[in-house]
Amino acid sequence: MTLEVQPERRATSKDVAARAGVSRSTVSQVLNGDDRFPEETRARVVAAAEALRYRPSRAGRALVTGLSDIVVVVVPNATFGPHLQDSVDRITGATATAGVSVVVRFASIQDESTLTSVLDLRPAAVVDFGVFNPSQRERIEASGTRVVPRRAPVAEGADPDPIDIHIGRIQVRELLRGGPRRLVYAALDDKRLDPFGPPRLDGIRREARERGLEAPLTPRIPLDVDGATAALRAVVAEAGSAALGICCYNDDVAIAAVAACRKLDLRVPEDVAVIGVDKTAVGQLISPRLTTVFVDQPLLMDSLVQELASLSSRRPAPDPSGYEVDLERVLELVRGETT
Numbered sequence: 447m448t449l450e451v452q453p454e455r456r457a458t459s460k461d462v463a464a465r466a467g468v469s470r471s472t473v474s475q476v477l478n479g480d481d482r483f484p485e486e487t488r489a490r491v492v493a494a495a496e497a498l499r500y501r502p503s504r505a506g507r508a509l510v511t512g513l514s515d516i517v518v519v520v521v522p523n524a525t526f527g528p529h530l531q532d533s534v535d536r537i538t539g540a541t542a543t544a545g546v547s548v549v550v551r552f553a554s555i556q557d558e559s560t561l562t563s564v565l566d567l568r569p570a571a572v573v574d575f576g577v578f579n580p581s582q583r584e585r586i587e588a589s590g591t592r593v594v595p596r597r598a599p600v601a602e603g604a605d606p607d608p609i610d611i612h613i614g615r616i617q618v619r620e621l622l623r624g625g626p627r628r629l630v631y632a633a634l635d636d637k638r639l640d641p642f643g644p645p646r647l648d649g650i651r652r653e654a655r656e657r658g659l660e661a662p663l664t665p666r667i668p669l670d671v672d673g674a675t676a677a678l679r680a681v682v683a684e685a686g687s688a689a690l691g692i693c694c695y696n697d698d699v700a701i702a703a704v705a706a707c708r709k710l711d712l713r714v715p716e717d718v719a720v721i722g723v724d725k726t727a728v729g730q731l732i733s734p735r736l737t738t739v740f741v742d743q744p745l746l747m748d749s750l751v752q753e754l755a756s757l758s759s760r761r762p763a764p765d766p767s768g769y770e771v772d773l774e775r776v777l778e779l780v781r782g783e784t785t
Contacts, residue, residue: 457498465494515546516569517754520560520577522641523552533743537573540751546570553577555641565589571754576641594753607645609746612773613739614649614693617721618657620737620785621691627719628663628688629654630681632703634695635666635673643695646723650693667699667706674702675709678718682710690718691785697722697729700736704784720784734783742776 463470468491476483476491483491494500519537521530538548549569553560556579564572564586571592574583583593614631621627631647650662663684665677681690694700700722704714712718714734722729722738729736 457500459500461498462491462494462500465498466490516567517541517546517548517571517573518564518567518569519548519550519573519575520564521550521552521575522555522577533747536744536747536751537754540754541571556582561585564591573750573754592753595750607648608773609741609776610642610645611649611652612777613723613741614646614651615653616739616777616779617646617693617723618650618653618691620721620779620781621693621719622657623785624715624719625689626659627691628685629659629661630685630690630692631662631664632667632677632692632694632699633664634699635668635677646693646695662693667694667702669698669702671702671705671709674706678703678706678712679710682712689716692718692720694720694722697724697726697736697738700738700784701729701732704732704734704736715783715785725780730780730782737782737785738780740778740780742778745776 459470459473463473466473466487468476468487472483472487473491473495476488477495481488517537519534534548534550541548549567551560551563555577557577560577561582568589569591571594572578572586573594578586578593586593618629621629629650631643631650633643633647647662647664654660654662663681665681667674667677692700692703694703700720703718703720707714707718707720714720720736722736723741725738725740729738
């Protein structure tokens, strides 16, 4: 005869309330981060919940708050450096105490289908890495979902993408450190979106214009030796005998440019100076070692993480007008052997 094993009954908020000697509403509010209760009361509720291995019902929470316990990270379908996973990990860590789940979605810029999906999910928060326009962000906020990072209105005449513009300027300054060069912006030959390249190219053009130089050539360089060589050969033909200074979209493009230089018997950095972005591990291992621009993503994520951490309490989100990126701290020139 086989004995049927009965599953252990799952504890409810009523069980926690009885053990802690409080009401069910107090249990719900304390476990949802309300810190208005006395510390002793909160400690009793948390201890009772842990002793009973109680987990709040996600469906019940959504019914009460009108929002799900999900944070949606919306990322443009672009070519990213190696730090996207680190950023998502930090977001996951920041929201862990709020008991929410993190979902990543790749999308086109100003994608209405993604907006509809987000509105249907009713997430607690949306982390927008530049997909939604201001009108779409307002629609999400109107539904009760917090959109982070919160953005202060861009002042008239101010740069909407100061970090990427400054990256372009840093690249030009480094390439010209040893003397004049014909400037080149090497974009990645990729069919995905490129939300970062245009403002970087803008920064390169501004720096060149201020120095009285020609506007940069703008080839697209694929990540294979033959394709990169063909692209660089065309650039050399257009530039004539001038030494080249290539500002690359990222370290991958810079590595492809260096490989193409070898195929064309061009000396790096004498004939062609190359600078990337991202400070990838591979870029620092190859020879010649890449000169690159390091973007301190953890530092950039700090204010965003603070906003997400406030989900676990009733604290208001930080005022976006207080956010000001310190470009000198966020961006670092890592000088290698290619400039």
